[in-house]
Structure formats: structure tokens, C-alpha cells
Amino acid sequence: MEDTIKxxxxxxxxxxxxxxxxxxSELKRNVKLDSVVNGEKLMHYLNGAGDKLPxxxxxxxxxxxxxxxxxLKEIKAIDSLKDIPVIIHSTALSDLMTExxxxxxxxxxxxKKEPKxxxxxxxxxxxxxxxxxxSQPAKNDFILCVKE
Amino acid sequence: MIEIVKINLDNEMDLILxxxxxxxxxELCGLSVANQTTFATAVSEIARCAINIGDxxxxxxxxxxxxxxxxxxxxxxxxxxxxxxxxxxxxxxKRLMGDMKSVKYNDYYEIRLSxxxxxxxxxxxxxxxxFKDYFKNEPPISPYDEIRKKNIQLIDISNxxxxxxxxxxxxxxxxxxxxFVINNQGEITYSNKWLTDFFPLQKVGSSGxxxxxxxxxxxxxxxxxxxxxxxxxxxIFRAEGRxxxxxDKYVWHLITxxxxxxxxxxxxNWIGFFVxxxxxxxxxxxxxxxxxxxxxxxxxxSNQSLLEAKLGELKISNHNLxxxxxxxxxxxxxxxxxxKTFANLLEDDIKLTEPQTRYFNKIRxxxxxxxxxxxxxxxxxxxxxxxxxxLRTDLNQIMQNILVDYELLIEEKNATIKVSNLPxxxxxxxxxxxxxxxxxxxxxxxxxxxxxxxxxxxxxSVKEASQVDGLVNGKKYxxxxxxxxxxxxxxxYSEKIFAIFQRLREIETPGTGIGLAxxxxxxxxxxxxxxxxxxxxxxxxxxxxxxxNNPASITKE
Numbered sequence: 001m002e003d004t005i006k007x008x009x010x011x012x013x014x015x016x017x018x019x020x021x022x023x024x025s026e027l028k029r030n031v032k033l034d035s036v037v038n039g040e041k042l043m044h045y046l047n048g049a050g051d052k053l054p055x056x057x058x059x060x061x062x063x064x065x066x067x068x069x070x071x072l073k074e075i076k077a078i079d080s081l082k083d084i085p086v087i088i089h090s091t092a093l094s095d096l097m098t099e100x101x102x103x104x105x106x107x108x109x110x111x112k113k114e115p116k117x118x119x120x121x122x123x124x125x126x127x128x129x130x131x132x133x134x135s136q137p138a139k140n141d142f143i144l145c146v147k148e
Numbered sequence: 149m150i151e152i153v154k155i156n157l158d159n160e161m162d163l164i165l166x167x168x169x170x171x172x173x174x175e176l177c178g179l180s181v182a183n184q185t186t187f188a189t190a191v192s193e194i195a196r197c198a199i200n201i202g203d204x205x206x207x208x209x210x211x212x213x214x215x216x217x218x219x220x221x222x223x224x225x226x227x228x229x230x231x232x233x234x235x236x237x238x239x240x241x242k243r244l245m246g247d248m249k250s251v252k253y254n255d256y257y258e259i260r261l262s263x264x265x266x267x268x269x270x271x272x273x274x275x276x277x278x279f280k281d282y283f284k285n286e287p288p289i290s291p292y293d294e295i296r297k298k299n300i301q302l303i304d305i306s307n308x309x310x311x312x313x314x315x316x317x318x319x320x321x322x323x324x325x326x327x328f329v330i331n332n333q334g335e336i337t338y339s340n341k342w343l344t345d346f347f348p349l350q351k352v353g354s355s356g357x358x359x360x361x362x363x364x365x366x367x368x369x370x371x372x373x374x375x376x377x378x379x380x381x382x383x384i385f386r387a388e389g390r391x392x393x394x395x396d397k398y399v400w401h402l403i404t405x406x407x408x409x410x411x412x413x414x415x416x417n418w419i420g421f422f423v424x425x426x427x428x429x430x431x432x433x434x435x436x437x438x439x440x441x442x443x444x445x446x447x448x449x450s451n452q453s454l455l456e457a458k459l460g461e462l463k464i465s466n467h468n469l470x471x472x473x474x475x476x477x478x479x480x481x482x483x484x485x486x487x488k489t490f491a492n493l494l495e496d497d498i499k500l501t502e503p504q505t506r507y508f509n510k511i512r513x514x515x516x517x518x519x520x521x522x523x524x525x526x527x528x529x530x531x532x533x534x535x536x537x538x539l540r541t542d543l544n545q546i547m548q549n550i551l552v553d554y555e556l557l558i559e560e561k562n563a564t565i566k567v568s569n570l571p572x573x574x575x576x577x578x579x580x581x582x583x584x585x586x587x588x589x590x591x592x593x594x595x596x597x598x599x600x601x602x603x604x605x606x607x608x609s610v611k612e613a614s615q616v617d618g619l620v621n622g623k624k625y626x627x628x629x630x631x632x633x634x635x636x637x638x639x640x641y642s643e644k645i646f647a648i649f650q651r652l653r654e655i656e657t658p659g660t661g662i663g664l665a666x667x668x669x670x671x672x673x674x675x676x677x678x679x680x681x682x683x684x685x686x687x688x689x690x691x692x693x694x695x696x697n698n699p700a701s702i703t704k705e
Contacts (some may be wrong), residue, residue: 015486019258091482094474114489 007130008054009035009041010071011089014064016112020089023119029126039066043074046081049108056129059106061090062099065117069101085134087125087144098142105135108144120146133143149212149222150276151282157198157205157225164294166207167192173209177221177265178278187263190244191223194231194259197238202568203228207555211276212262219268226256326401326422329408332415343422346393364390364398375405382407382415388429388477391422399431473529477522484522488515527582531669539576543570543584543628547603550585557592563599570605571626574698575674583670586663587690591632594688602631607696616693618677623695625676630690635684645680667681674698 007024011017017035024127034054036042046053046108057075058071068088075081088109090100098109110121124146128134136142152173155166168507170191174184191207198205225231231238232250241261242248250257263272273511318326322339329338331491338679347362360368367389385405390398405420491511500508537624547567551558558565565588585602591601608616619625637645646668664680667690671678 015489019489091478091485112485113493114485116492 003030004038005029005031005056005126006029006052006054007056007058007126008012008045009033009034009040009058009089010037010063010068011035011058011060012037013060013067016060019112019115021121021123023115026115026119027123027126029123031126032129037062039068039071041068042066046075046084047078047127056085056087056125056134058089058110060088061088061101064085069097069104072101073082082117085129099139102136102142106142107136109142110144117146149210150280151210152276152279153209155207155209157195157202157207159199161291162472163195163199164243164291165191166195168210168284168294172282173279174263177219177222177271178209178267179263179265183263185279186244187221187223187261190241190261191225193241193244194225194238194261197231197234198225201229201234202231205229209414211265211271211279217269219265219271220262221265222260222262224261226257227259228256230257233364236346254451325445326420328420330405330418330419330420337417346430359559362391366390366612371403378405378407382409388425391520396514399424400426425512456569463650473525477529478528479521480522484515484519487554488512488519491515502643521662523664527671528662528666531579531666531673534703537576538574538698539577540572540700541575541580542572543575543580543605546577546581546584550581550588552586554588554592557589561595561599563592563595563601565601566603568602568604570603570628571607572698573626573696575694576670579673583667583692586667590663591630591634591688595632595634597633600633602629604629604631608693613693616677616679618679619693620675620695624689624697625693627694628694629693631687631694632689633687636684636686636688637680638684639682642680646678 009017009020011020021033024031030134034045036045038113042059059068059071068090072086072088075084075086086106088106089112090109091112101109108125111117113121121144124144127132155168155169157161157166163269167188170188171184174187179187195205195207198207205225207225210222210224212220228249230252238248238259245261245263248259248261248583250259252258317340320436323340323487324342325339326343326346328343330334330336348362360372371387374387375385377383384407385403387403389401389403392398402423402425403420404423405418407415408417408419410416449622491508495505495508544567547570549567551567557563588601588603592599605626605628608627610622610624613619613623613625614621616625644665654695668678671692671694674694675698678693679691680688681691682688
């Protein structure tokens with residue numbers, strides 16, 4: 001039995017949070033999921049977490065109050081937070097935007113998709129977390145594609 | 149004051165005597181001939197007046213010493229009658245000698261005229277005594293002799309006058325200007341050679357100066373108004389105008405006509421000058437033209453900056469529009485994605501009847517269609533972005549990638565695709581991929597038979613390129629051809645198909661109406677041209693022409 005993986009999801013969209021939970025529940029892994037609904041709440045959560053930081057953060061980009069890109073920069077600028085692996089989970093973005101997310105230290109980029117497909121991506125990420133750990137791939141492989 | 153001689157003024161002979169003796173005394177005192185004549189004439193004028201209306205009139209000529217060694221000739225006319233009351237009589241004398249007054253001493257009115265003697269030091273007392281003796285011993289006067297003498301003098305003066313006039317004529321002919329004199333009747337009484345040379349002869353003569361014939365029609369009216377004004381005011385006339393010369397040649401002249409006033413302040417003559425100022429006028433006109441040019445230039449400049457400002461506004465507005473299309477497309481995808489996702493979830497969750505499955509498919513297909521429509525708009529709006537850079541790219545490589553993408557569809561349609569060797573060019577790779585992909589997809593999509601698709605390319609020389617409509621002359625092009633055996637389209641639509649949202653098929657045929665508009669835009673981004681030809685039902689041919697020398701972008705490292 002693997003250790004419980006602590007997952008934090010930051011997304012303002014209720015449906016997307018539902019799809020994520022659905023995908024995750026179908027995986028039947030030992031996980032603990034927390035959700036926050038905007039960038040400000042995310043930063044508040046992280047700053048108050050002490051040593052109970054998440055093992056991986058799924059971060060949406062288009063969020064009110066503080067968007068995902070701003071949060072990413074802020075997280076990477078804080079010593080105690082900068083090692084949290086950040087996976088961008090968002091809709092299609094411009095190449096320029098995607099590139100800047102990679103440069104700012106995000107590990108993977110997952111396009112939002114239906115739960116069946118999303119499930120496979122999440123599984124892949126969690127496997128990496130549990131085993132060799134998450135590290136930035138080559139730029140070309142930043143957008144995560146998992147074969148059916 | 150030493151009295152030299154006294155002359156009674158009773159008759160005409162006394163007048164001659166008075167003149168002669170005054171002349172003589174002046175001569176003895178060394179006055180110039182001109183001064184002798186002036187003084188003697190002035191004295192004679194008063195003497196004549198005295199003889200005509202005076203009483204017991206007489207003239208005394210004296211020499212007066214004033215200051216030290218300064219002497220003057222003095223002539224005093226004495227008369228019982230006050231000649232000064234008749235100023236008309238004295239006017240001529242006054243003009244010669246300056247103002248004079250009739251003053252009464254004792255019983256006589258005296259009119260005194262005097263003339264300073266230059267170098268009077270030589271006129272000694274002895275000499276003055278000699279003058280007195282001269283007049284005492286003077287032989288009696290002979291009227292005949294006197295008249296003859298006067299005649300000779302007159303002829304002499306007239307000769308001198310003629311000489312002087314000749315010199316004046318020569319002088320006025322030498323000066324490079326037209327000179328003339330006109331009288332109050334407008335008749336030309338004098339003109340120099342320049343004037344008669346300039347005007348056709350019949351127009352200058354005693355018949356008068358005709359402004360209308362002399363000047364340019366445009367100048368005539370304003371000039372004649374001004375000239376009339378000068379005539380009434382007796383003031384100097386000054387103007388510029390075009391004189392009409394021989395052969396109707398017009399030359400700009402400065403015109404000056406000055407009134408010539410007599411001693412009685414009466415204008416008898418006008419003296420006129422025409423000075424050629426044609427070249428100045430031309431220079432002036434040229435300068436003025438230059439000013440006009442400057443004004444136009446200034447206008448042009450301000451228009452240009454206006455244009456630039458508008459262009460800037462347009463750019464901003466275009467950018468905003470792109471931004472809007474991008475964001476709108478992006479946000480529109482979101483609800484669609486959810487419709488599809490929930491539809492799928494629902495389908496997985498419940499057992500559907502036959503019609504329910506069909507309805508679900510309808511929902512999914514509509515959502516898919518909407519989604520591709522939106523993503524095409526998104527692609528189209530992205531094409532406007534200048535960020536795309538030209539890279540040296542092997543088009544075969546791009547084609548290979550597309551064939552891999554369409555592997556399934558090709559297999560499904562059992563299509564044959566022949567790709568001949570494609571060139572390596574400077575292109576925007578992502579856009580060319582989209583272009584080829586769209587064209588290939590169309591060929592596969594719009595087919596009723598087993599698709600046969602040929603993709604080939606050739607180089608066009610400058611001469612060959614010049615025969616294709618819309619290509620820039622003097623450039624070499626690469627032609628890339630997509631040929632299929634699909635359903636094709638009617639010739640009438642060969643331009644129309646490239647317009648955005650233009651759909652030739654009925655709604656059942658898949659397609660958003662953006663694909664070919666996108667293709668056209670991509671080719672235009674590569675400074676090229678795309679053309680379509682088709683025979684309805686027999687297949688279509690798309691030809692892409694791209695210059696072979698698009699420069700590669702400088703890439704930042």
C-alpha cells in the first residue's frame with residue numbers, strides 16, 4: 001500500500017472540479033484531494049499549510065482574483081513553496097503563454113479533457129510522484145499526451 | 149555806393165538802352181554771360197513795366213561796397229507810381245532774381261535789384277571811375293544795329309538749344325528705357341527710339357496714346373482707372389503692366405508718368421518712362437510658384453501624418469479585434485467541452501434506446517461542429533499575429549507529418565496519394581502544415597469515388613511566372629499543385645470559395661467555410677497566390693505560387 005498522495009486542485013470552475021474528482025475517484029488510489037476556488041485562496045492555503053504541503057498541485061490558469069500564471073510565479077519565489085511540483089491543468093492557451101509557464105517552472109501542461117482521458121493523465125502524474133519523482137521534461141514534451 | 153549811370157525810362161528806346169547798359173556794366177564787372185543776361189533781363193522787365201505805367205521813371209546803375217571789399221551791382225528803378233501794386237508785372241523779374249519789393253522813399257517808389265560781384269577785389273576805385281567814363285563817352289544808340297545784334301544772339305541761342313536737344317535725344321535713346329512726353333490732350337509730343345522700336349509704328353503718333361492698344365487686356369482696366377486718378381490729382385502715376393509689343397509679345401514694364409509743372413503750377417506735360425522688368429517678374433512668379441509648392445508639400449506632410457495616425461488606430465483596432473476573436477473563441481469552447489463531457493457521462497451512465505442514442509449523437513455532432521467552427525476562427529485570428537517566423541523548411545517533411553495524421557482517413561477512403569519531390573523553402577512551418585492539411589483534407593472529404601490525389605511542384609522562371617495572373621513581375625516562383633478527382637465545383641465559384649464562411653455544399657457536408665479562407669490567408673502571408681480550377685464532378689486543382697526567395701527570419705537565440 002503506497003503512501004497517501006496529497007493533491008491540491010486550484011480551479012474556479014465547479015464542473016471541472018467535478019470532472020477531476022470523478023477521474024480521480026475512478027483511479028482508486030490512495031489519495032487525499034483538497035480544492036481551492038481561486039488564486040488568492042490558493043496562496044492563502046499554501047502559506048498556512050506549514051509542513052503539510054501537497055505532493056502535487058494541479059493549477060488552472062483562468063481564475064478570478066489571481067490567475068494561475070501569477071500564482072506559479074509567486075510559488076516559485078517563496079523558498080518553502082518552490083519545490084511543490086506544479087501541473088498546469090487548463091484549456092488551450094497561446095504558444096507564448098505555454099512557453100512562459102514552462103520557463104517559470106511548471107512541470108507538465110494538461111489540456112482539460114473529459115474524465116476518461118483525464119484519468120489516464122492523472123494516473124501518469126501520480127505514478128511519477130510515487131516513484132522517481134516529478135521533474136521538468138524537455139520543452140517539446142511539456143504538453144502531456146498519454147496514449148490511449 | 150557809387151553811381152555809374154542814370155537812364156530815364158520814357159520810351160522803347162530807353163528800354164533797349166537800359167538793357168544794353170546793364171549788360172555792359174555786368175560785363176565790365178566780370179559776370180558770366182548767363183548772369184549778365186539774367187540780371188539785365190530782370191532789370192529790363194521792370195523797366196518795361198515802368199515805361200508802360202510809370203511816371204517820371206528812371207533807372208540808376210551803381211556799384212555798392214558792403215563789408216570789406218565785397219561789391220555788388222545795384223540797379224534801382226525809381227518811379228512815382230508804385231509798380232509793386234501790379235505784381236503780375238514783376239512776376240518774371242522775381243522768377244529770375246528772387247523776391248523784391250517796392251519801397252517808398254521821399255516821393256519815389258524804389259525797386260532794388262542787386263547782383264554780387266565775384267572777385268570784387270579787382271574792381272578798384274580807378275576801375276569804377278573808368279566804368280563811369282565809359283558810359284559818358286558811349287556813342288548814341290542805333291536801333292537798327294541793336295536789332296541786328298539781338299538777331300545774331302537769338303540765332304546763336306537757338307543753335308545751342310538745338311545742339312542741347314540733340315544731345316538730350318541721344319542720351320534718352322542710349323538709356324535702356326522708353327521715354328515720352330504727352331500733353332494734356334494725351335498726344336505724344338516726344339518719344340525716344342526705344343518706344344518707337346517697341347510699339348508697332350501706327351500705334352504711336354500724335355493721334356494719342358491708347359492704353360487699350362498698348363497694354364495687356366487683363367492689365368488695361370486697372371491701369372486706366374489709376375491713370376485717370378493721377379490726371380485729376382496731378383500726381384505721379386506708377387504701376388506695373390504688360391506692354392503689347394510687336395507680334396503681340398507681352399513684356400512686363402514698370403510704368404512711371406510724372407506731371408511736369410510750369411512756373412504757374414500748371415501741368416502742361418507729362419513725362420513718362422517704361423522700364424523693362426520682365427525678368428524680375430518671371431523670378432517673382434517662379435518664387436511664388438515655389439511658395440505654392442511649399443504649401444502643397446506642407447499639406448501633403450500633414451495628410452501623411454494624419455494617415456499614419458489613422459493607420460496606427462487601425463492597427464490597434466485590428467489587434468483588439470484579434471484579441472477579441474481569440475478570447476471569444478477560447479471562452480466559447482468551454483461550454484461546448486462541458487456539453488460533450490456531460491453527454492458522454494450520461495451516455496455511459498444509462499442504457500439508451502435506439503432513438504435516444506441517435507439524439508445523443510446529434511448533440512455530440514453539433515457540439516463537435518461548433519467546436520471545429522470555433523477553433524477554425526481561432527486559427528484564422530491567430531494567422532494575423534506577426535510572431536510567426538520564416539524558417540528554412542523541407543516541405544516533404546511537412547507532407548509526411550500530414551500523411552501520418554490522416555492515416556486513418558486515407559485508409560478508410562482507400563485513397564491513393566502521390567507526392568512528388570517537394571522543395572525546401574523559407575516558410576512559416578506551422579502555417580504551411582495547416583495549408584497542406586486543409587487542402588488534403590478537402591480532397592479526401594469532397595469525394596464520391598475512390599480518391600486519387602496528386603501533389604507536385606515545379607519552379608517557375610521569371611517569364612513563366614509573368615504569365616500567371618496576380619504574380620509580381622521579375623520574380624521566380626515555386627508552384628505547388630494539389631490535384632484530385634473529387635466532386636469539384638462550378639467554375640463560377642473559383643474565386644468565391646476563398647471567401648470566409650463561403651460554403652458551396654449543403655449543410656450535410658461537413659465543413660465550416662473557413663478552411664479555404666485560411667488557406668488563402670496563409671499563402672498571402674507567404675507573399676504568394678492561390679488559385680483553384682475545377683470541372684464540376686471531375687475533380688479540382690489547387691495551385692499555390694510562392695516566391696522562391698522569401699527571406700528567413702532572424703531568430704533570437
